[in-house]
Amino acid sequence: MNAGISPSRLPLSVALLRHAVLLTTGTLILLPFVWMLSLSIKPPGEIFRASFSFWPDKLYAVENYTKALSETPLLRYMGNGVLVCTMILLSQILVCAPCAYALAKLRFPGRGLLFGLVLVGLLLPHQVLALPLFALGHQLGILDTYAALIFPYIVSPFGIFLFRQFFKTIPDDLVHAARLDGVSELAIVWRIMLPMALPAVIAFSIFSLVSHWNDLFWPLIAVRDQSLMPPSLGIMAFKNEEAGNDYGPLMAASTLVVLPLVIAFLAAQKWFVEGMTGGAVK
Amino acid sequence: MSGPLTLSEASDKRLMPIEVPLPTAQLARKRALSEALVALALAGPAVFFLVVLFFLPVAAIFVIALTDWRFGATSLSFVGLSNFREVCADAGFRASLVNTVVYVSIVVPGTVILGLAIALVIEGGRSCRGLYRAIHFLPFMATLTAMAIAWEALLHPTIGLVNQALAALGLPTANWLRDENVALPILAVIGIWQNLGYAMVLFLAGLKSIPQELYNAADVDGADLWIDRLRTVTLPMLGPVTMFVVIVVALRAFEAFDTVKVLTQGGPGRASEVLLYTLYRESFEYLRTGYGAAVAVLFLAIVTTLTLVQVRFMDTKVHYQ
Numbered sequence: 169m170n171a172g173i174s175p176s177r178l179p180l181s182v183a184l185l186r187h188a189v190l191l192t193t194g195t196l197i198l199l200p201f202v203w204m205l206s207l208s209i210k211p212p213g214e215i216f217r218a219s220f221s222f223w224p225d226k227l228y229a230v231e232n233y234t235k236a237l238s239e240t241p242l243l244r245y246m247g248n249g250v251l252v253c254t255m256i257l258l259s260q261i262l263v264c265a266p267c268a269y270a271l272a273k274l275r276f277p278g279r280g281l282l283f284g285l286v287l288v289g290l291l292l293p294h295q296v297l298a299l300p301l302f303a304l305g306h307q308l309g310i311l312d313t314y315a316a317l318i319f320p321y322i323v324s325p326f327g328i329f330l331f332r333q334f335f336k337t338i339p340d341d342l343v344h345a346a347r348l349d350g351v352s353e354l355a356i357v358w359r360i361m362l363p364m365a366l367p368a369v370i371a372f373s374i375f376s377l378v379s380h381w382n383d384l385f386w387p388l389i390a391v392r393d394q395s396l397m398p399p400s401l402g403i404m405a406f407k408n409e410e411a412g413n414d415y416g417p418l419m420a421a422s423t424l425v426v427l428p429l430v431i432a433f434l435a436a437q438k439w440f441v442e443g444m445t446g447g448a449v450k
Numbered sequence: 451m452s453g454p455l456t457l458s459e460a461s462d463k464r465l466m467p468i469e470v471p472l473p474t475a476q477l478a479r480k481r482a483l484s485e486a487l488v489a490l491a492l493a494g495p496a497v498f499f500l501v502v503l504f505f506l507p508v509a510a511i512f513v514i515a516l517t518d519w520r521f522g523a524t525s526l527s528f529v530g531l532s533n534f535r536e537v538c539a540d541a542g543f544r545a546s547l548v549n550t551v552v553y554v555s556i557v558v559p560g561t562v563i564l565g566l567a568i569a570l571v572i573e574g575g576r577s578c579r580g581l582y583r584a585i586h587f588l589p590f591m592a593t594l595t596a597m598a599i600a601w602e603a604l605l606h607p608t609i610g611l612v613n614q615a616l617a618a619l620g621l622p623t624a625n626w627l628r629d630e631n632v633a634l635p636i637l638a639v640i641g642i643w644q645n646l647g648y649a650m651v652l653f654l655a656g657l658k659s660i661p662q663e664l665y666n667a668a669d670v671d672g673a674d675l676w677i678d679r680l681r682t683v684t685l686p687m688l689g690p691v692t693m694f695v696v697i698v699v700a701l702r703a704f705e706a707f708d709t710v711k712v713l714t715q716g717g718p719g720r721a722s723e724v725l726l727y728t729l730y731r732e733s734f735e736y737l738r739t740g741y742g743a744a745v746a747v748l749f750l751a752i753v754t755t756l757t758l759v760q761v762r763f764m765d766t767k768v769h770y771q
Contacts, residue, residue, distance in 0.1 A: 178574070187575075204596075302521075382591075
């Protein structure tokens, strides 16, 4: 196959120019990551001594990372993040998959209306809902609990939409055959539809986990108790306490918050690109 | 299509006894009813949560915007459009709106042009495509709150790499996040840094979907140079993708919040306050609930307009293809 815009073999000079350009932009893109890592392994003296060196004269990594983990409940924040993101994802799959199956494979009055509602929900900016959701959380008496972090996201219009699109491509014959075998409709969703829609489930899971691990807006509103904070909110609290005087541990903490997603991304790049672009990129 | 239909109609007439249609119709109706009941049971939880967590809150925000309700107060009264009048007369809100427009109008062209350029250069050769794609996409999924802290260290007036490099080159330095003339553009640069990889992967997908025959045809027509192929085939074919990228990046730029909250808190003064930060501060820090709701309604109106432009555009694209 030809490479499209360019001939399949580039002249050496053009190929080198291409690498030079991409290495330059790539370096600029990576600079904040590199600087963060660099400061996280430097002793305070070297941080405040203006210098270009990325590698410290005296390695201070153990001290900074230990301080980051002991001065803040960083592991607690990350544990909170894992717990909240997992609960959100599980409830989204549990609620969205049956609805998507009904929209894709069953006939019922109001199906068009329901799908229209899903599309409208998909387009709503979630931050607009924060004020009424805050009032609702207050009414239910669940503000400042794990439930407050989870409840606005129990259902995901994007999840319903994505699963429906994928379920529609699964042949009806499979559903009919399962019914003849006496499989219940709910069992069809879990035992036939979801396993066959595994690519959609993986893409949606990545989208959901990344969005909620990174979210700052809603946790900022929903919780004040430090022991409930997810990583993004926790790292902000750490920064505000430190007031920028103890850069090493702060950078170490930032590195630890970013690290899980970066490792997962490098391990499964293709899935991440697909999940984060809403399946627009295959 | 009409062949099999007439055939089955004919066979129906031949085979079915007179009294069968009624029970079949009843049976079909019963089956349809049970299918509808199953569907409602399966969709029920999702419908409930969609209504409670999405549609009632949207309705509520419009109602709250028309009242003088303050969070925690037990009574409220309707005040008509006075919240909106107050918002529109507020110099602070107007500053926030202008800042948001400035921010978006830096982030969108910056992200789209750089994203397209990098996608073209990556796709221009064969080697290391995956590596370059991964590097440029990384900021899009890295936790922005943490990365904002890294940017603050990079931009630190004395120990930051940026000022050190500028000083070494003999160029003027600045206190980037505390200078009212540069704070907002710097936040926009961080916005470009974060979203560029997203635009890039969308363009890469667009480039892959351009049929090879068009390039072959361009070759025949004498488009030998890379720039000719770019001008006659690639860019025109990327039109629809570009429109999509512009809208999606604009939506993301309108929703900028994390960097403002972490790095500047809207300052210095109100120099970097954007709409979503105003919404947050009025609603949840100052607890001016009615005012906050009015800001939310205006924010929703802007985002909805952009989205409708996108939907309308995607529709026309579908018609033409």
